[in-house]
Amino acid sequence: MTHYQAYSLPHLSRLPQLNQLSNHQKFEMEVVAHVFPFKTNNYVMEQLIHWEDVPNDPLFLLTFPQKKMLLPHHFEKMSRVLQDGSSKQTVREVANEIRWELNPHPAGQKEANLPILDGVPLNGIQHKYRETVLFFPSQGQTCHAYCSFCFRWPQFVGINELKFATREMDLLIKYIHQHPEITDVLFTGGDPLIMKTKTLAAYIRELLKAELPNLQTIRIGTKALSYWPYRFLTDPDAHELLMLFREVTYSGKHLAFMAHFNHPRELQNETVQLAIQRIHETGAEIRTQSPILAHINDHPATWATLWKEQVRLNCIPYYMFVVRDTGAQHYFGINLEKAWNIFREAYQTVSGIGRTVRGPSLSTHPGKVQVLGVQEIKGEKVFMLQFLQAREPNRVLRPFFAKYDPDAVWLDDLRPAFGEKKFFFED
Ligand SMILES: *Cc1c(COP(=O)(O)O)cnc(C)c1O
Numbered sequence: 456m457t458h459y460q461a462y463s464l465p466h467l468s469r470l471p472q473l474n475q476l477s478n479h480q481k482f483e484m485e486v487v488a489h490v491f492p493f494k495t496n497n498y499v500m501e502q503l504i505h506w507e508d509v510p511n512d513p514l515f516l517l518t519f520p521q522k523k524m525l526l527p528h529h530f531e532k533m534s535r536v537l538q539d540g541s542s543k544q545t546v547r548e549v550a551n552e553i554r555w556e557l558n559p560h561p562a563g564q565k566e567a568n569l570p571i572l573d574g575v576p577l578n579g580i581q582h583k584y585r586e587t588v589l590f591f592p593s594q595g596q597t598c599h600a601y602c603s604f605c606f607r608w609p610q611f612v613g614i615n616e617l618k619f620a621t622r623e624m625d626l627l628i629k630y631i632h633q634h635p636e637i638t639d640v641l642f643t644g645g646d647p648l649i650m651k652t653k654t655l656a657a658y659i660r661e662l663l664k665a666e667l668p669n670l671q672t673i674r675i676g677t678k679a680l681s682y683w684p685y686r687f688l689t690d691p692d693a694h695e696l697l698m699l700f701r702e703v704t705y706s707g708k709h710l711a712f713m714a715h716f717n718h719p720r721e722l723q724n725e726t727v728q729l730a731i732q733r734i735h736e737t738g739a740e741i742r743t744q745s746p747i748l749a750h751i752n753d754h755p756a757t758w759a760t761l762w763k764e765q766v767r768l769n770c771i772p773y774y775m776f777v778v779r780d781t782g783a784q785h786y787f788g789i790n791l792e793k794a795w796n797i798f799r800e801a802y803q804t805v806s807g808i809g810r811t812v813r814g815p816s817l818s819t820h821p822g823k824v825q826v827l828g829v830q831e832i833k834g835e836k837v838f839m840l841q842f843l844q845a846r847e848p849n850r851v852l853r854p855f856f857a858k859y860d861p862d863a864v865w866l867d868d869l870r871p872a873f874g875e876k877k878f879f880f881e882d
């Protein structure tokens with residue numbers, strides 16, 4: 456039995472493991488943690504981070520705030536407020552000013568994907584791609600960590616306008632009834648597995664009880680395997696949780712975990728491997744995804760290892776994402792050409808079993824755009840791209856071309872190739 460111990464901003468100055476850092480470095484971390492929320496736990500601290508490699512250890516960089524996660528002028532601004540001994544109120548206001556400048560709702564998440572039921576918008580549900588609705592249970596809107604590259608970071612900072620969540624499972628069920636094209640419900644957050652089993656079970660049982668003929672797959676997006684595998688092993692309601700998974704698979708639905716793994720080390724210990732095995736024993740599948748992140752996993756060998764380990768553990772590599780245009784994109788982001796090169800070099804080293812992975816993929820307003828590569832066509836150097844998912848389904852898998860730009864990190868940076876005025880999806 457391992458007890459959960461969370462660490463957050465007040466611990467930064469006191470953690471014994473951080474004694475190897477100077478006071479100056481600790482202060483820098485605190486400055487950043489006042490803007491991007493910070494949270495970690497005893498499993499990450501004791502089993503994932505290699506403290507002898509700090510401050511360059513990838514798992515340390517992934518979970519602890521770093522100076523360069525803020526732009527220099529934002530860092531200066533927050534650092535000055537803290538040094539002046541300003542009131543809590545002022546610190547909070549400055550933090551929120553900076554946050555609003557970091558594109559807290561990329562890809563129009565909040566407005567554009569809001570489903571309407573009988574004329575009423577359903578807060579806490581998103582429906583962007585025809586087959587899949589996202590459900591944000593209100594008790595699951597926090598996470599095991601607060602990654603500053605994640606588009607969910609605004610949900611953790613307590614700016615109320617930035618949150619969306621719901622308790623309205625019955626409205627979701629009605630909506631799915633009215634939309635026979637929906638096959639998947641994705642429980643997301645935050646991390647839905649932060650919820651007690653009882654709470655999650657109430658949602659899931661209601662969904663199963665509705666016997667929706669079109670519902671095929673229940674998905675759960677989670678970082679729990681990576682950051683708190685005891686959720687499936689020794690937490691007081693772990694057994695009950697596994698029984699709930701069984702209930703889903705026995706009911707004839709597919710239960711899919713969309714698990715975040717950013718680095719092979721998250722897979723390389725007995726605790727996580729046992730947790731993966733327990734989940735598989737319930738008949739559920741685990742699919743894996745991660746963004747490609749500077750400082751963490753921007754090498755083909757890292758991805759090759761990640762995918763190979765996943766296949767060995769019966770997990771299914773699913774997506775490699777490009778860091779979104781939000782939060783600390785300037786710290787973690789990688790240009791599209793480099794992302795593609797890393798993807799293909801890693802992909803070439805795994806057998807077809809590991810090539811279920813797709814990427815590099817950009818989750819943009821019109822859809823998930825895959826970078827197919829860089830090519831020269833009739834004397835013009837271009838990016839080849841396609842939609843893997845699109846708001847308008849008939850746009851999927853139609854190749855399109857953008858002018859080559861070595862610095863492009865996002866779709867907004869790209870212009871149509873061959874002298875065209877717009878991309879086909881801009882009509
Ligand atoms: C990625 C995503 C999905 C799921 O897409 P799949 O390709 O089916 O995994 C659903 N909704 C939104 C808004 C997404 O970004």
Ligand code: SF4
Nearest residue numbers: 598600601602605678
């Ligand atoms: S959802 Fe995943 S990427 Fe986002 S903050 Fe939580 S753990 Fe990090």
